Amino acid sequence: MAQTIRGVIFAYLASLISAQQIVSSQGTVAATPETVTLAAAVVPATGVELFQWEALQLTQSVLTNLTNLELTDAALFNFPTTSSASTSQCKVFPGDANWPSNATWEVLNLLTGNALIKTVPLAAPCYSSWPEYNVTACAAITASWSDPHLHANDPTSTQWPLYEGLTCLPPGLRSEDTTCTLGGYASYSIEITNVAQIQLALNFARNLNLRLVVKNTGHDFADKSIGAGALSLWTHKLNDLKFYPHYVYGSYSGPAFKLGAGVETADVYLAAEANGVTAVGGECRTVGLAGGYIAGGGHSPMSSLVGMGADQVLSMEVVLPNGKFVEASATTNSDLFWALRGGGGSTFGVVTSLVVQAYPKIPVTTMTFSYAISSTLSANTFWSGVRAYMTYFATFTDAGTYGYFNIVPNASGNLAFTFDPFWGGNLTKPQLQTLVAPFLKDLSNLGIPVTPVFTQYESLYPAWNASFPPEVVGGFNNHAASRLFPRENFENSTLLNATLAAVRYAIEGGGILVGYNIKAATNPFANQNNSVNPAWRKTLTHFILPGLWSNNATFAQIQNVSETMTNDWMVKWRAVSPGAGSYMAEGDINEPNFQQAFYGSYYPQLYALKQQLDPYGLFYAPTAVGSEDWYITGQIPMRSPYVAVVGGGCAL
Structure with a gap:
């Protein structure tokens, strides 16, 4: 498929043209995915070296070509002419009068190079009510349900399906499961393979006031990469990785990696081993380093030596809510660079790649x-x-x-x-x-x-490979909270006893503890001027507290455990660590005062930047910066407020 625009040779809309044709300088042909030219132009890099697919961008000249065709829907892909906020108070939801028609969705599909995917739940082949029903496929899906790669390689599935609403699990995992519905999954996703597709999607969603979500691997404990009625950007295929033995950028000089947004921990550790260096990454194999990991701060087995994952970033490439593709670094868009390293995902833009420094093999x-x-x-x-x-x-x-x-x-x-x-x-x-x-x-x-x-x-790779087996996912029998306990809780005997008592109370009450004795080391050779939760700079622990129930628990029982965890066990944890915080990627979606817990004293600055960069309210995720400006309407019946994050979302 061609990747540049030549005159008016380019994809537009069989379903909106009565003759179902497109016009090009080479003649008139039927408009099909095979005859469509991707709506993109090749733009040379002006700063950090770009991956080839990052050079494929939506430009004003591309949009002008669309407008010259005098087709009404061309305006859906325009960049904003002002920074004014959206005047609509609600996101458009399926069934609403303003929900895009099938023909309009086909516009998006053709212009993105046939990359639009209408959501089919991963377990749909297990249900005869779906056209995809297939006994053999169902058996394979059921057998692999706990494998994170199964979910990461699906456009919309999540590794932790609790907050989706458990509306389409393989039969047998829960005794009451007899149906399969879309639930909290996005309505459509785009398989992102270049920057232009992201720009087209952001402009489309912003101009039509659609809910937008971003999914890489779906690893987040609280499933913040899903959203009912949303258009989802699936960035998992942006998995290019390049090693630079000697990289010079600003004051840094040394080994570095450029990582696409879809690159996972396992990929980076293996590449580091092959090139004789050490990279800073997560514990779990399918965590997307350039995605939610860096956005949330990123703790690592290396953190007590060199700091957080976000501290290692030298530069980033990102598509902003207004559709513009920019570089962010300590000297270019420095406020954005600060926010993207710790301020949470699905907030300020879509990161396509980043460059991180590496260390000698240890x-x-x-x-x-x-x-x-x-x-x-x-x-x-x-x-x-x-x-x-x-x-x-x-x-x-x-x-x-x-x-x-x-x-x-x-x-x-x-x-x-x-x-x-x-x-x-x-x-x-x-x-x-x-x-x-x-x-x-x-x-x-x-x-x-x-x-x-x-x-x-x-070195790190064989130690990590032997110590951390592939994670088991797909479960829905727990709801986790977390706390970052500061140094004084373990150096002061009175506080130590109180902390131990609070932990013991929760565990003996029915919770379990996943504990990390860890700190974010001060590192003069890394850029630690970022928005990582300040609590990380004082902590000696990251304690995760899951509350448990059986697979066949009722939603009332699930809610009871969740409320006990949030309103009883964690109350005691917060009481012995006042002013501390929690790790957003492994925290409680119901965390009271999440602004303080997940972002600390940086929240006002992050919120102000969110309003500046995204006055449209394009990016939304539960507990993300600015999410308090929206609420869930519950247009899809919610089994429990502690179970499903669904609905259109309306401004307060």
Whole structure:
């Protein structure tokens, strides 16, 4: 398919032209996806090197060619002439009088190069009410439901379907599932493979006042990449990755990677290993580094050594709400650059790629062990062991380590503490053994028998690959909150006891703990002037607290657990850490005062920039900056306010 516009050789609208033809300088032909020319022009880079698909952009000359065809719907793709906000108070929803006709959707499809996808829920082949019904396909989907790649490779599916409303799961996962509906999934998505498609989609959604969402892998705990009645931008295919052995940008000189928005953690770690360097990325394999990971700040096994993922960014390429494609860096659009590194996704624009710095290859040594309540180890002794570990939180993170641990019931139903693992970045086995020896002695003195296993690796990739198996997703039997507890909670004995009591209360009340002993290290060689939640700069822990229920729980039971977590367990956590915060990508969608919890003192500045860049209210996601200006109308019946994030969305 051609990728540039030559005169008026370009795609427009079989369904809006009675003759179902397009006119070009080469004659008149039938308008089909095969004869359509992508509505884009090649624009040379003026700053950071662009990927080839980033050079394919929507320009004013392209729009002029559309207008010259004198077809009414050309205006749907125009850039705004002013920065005035939308006068409409509600997003247009399916069934509304202003909802685009099928012909209008076909305009978008043709101009984006046949990239528009009408949503079919991933599990639709399991239901005879859908044309896609296929017993064999259903069996394959059901068998792979917990594989994150299944959901990441689908235009609209999410890895955590709770907030979609659980409206189309494979039969058998829940006893009551007998139907499949669209629920909270977007109505349409565009398989993004170039910048022009993003620009066309943003202009289309803005001019028609449609709800817009952005999905990369769908990893976010709260499913903020979905939205009923929305047009979704699926950026997962923007997965180019380029390594620069010696990259010079501003004051930085050293190795770097340019990453497309769809590049995942596993891709980056493997490329870093192949090129003899270390990259800063997440724990989970399918986290999109250039997507929601950097946007939320991005914690990492490397954080206690070099800081957050967002600290490593040198420059970014982004499409703004007005459809313009710009560079953001410390010297170009610096306010945008500040906001995009920590201020949350689906807010200021669509990031297409970024450049991150890399570090020399380092050794990693891990330690694993577990212990559990039993007939010979009491609950009080168990928690004394947890307290002993907490007293070393500052010592360990100051040495650059990262402790990943869980407190969950074991097969016997007793609470078990497990390191998965204790991670010693830039430490040899003897160095890590020396560091943890006092802690192990404290456990021994408490009568807690552990048998630590130490393993040394030459670099991050083999350590990460051995320590963090592929994540299991697709579950809907928990709702998580999180808290970033500051250093003083573990260096002050009184606060330490209060923190331990609050944690124990929640776990013994029915929650589980996914714990990280981590800090965002100060790094003079990284750009830490960004909007990462200030709580990260003071924290020694990121504690995730899921509340649990059975797969066949009623929605009333789900709501009860969710309310207990938000309004009881987390109340105590917040009380012992006043003014601290929470990690937005793994936080409670019902977090009270989310502005303070997820963004801290930066929220007013972020909100002001949101109003400046997006006066149209184009970008919306629950708990995102500016989301308080909207509410969900519930045009799709919601099984529970704690379950489905759906509806059109109206201004307050």
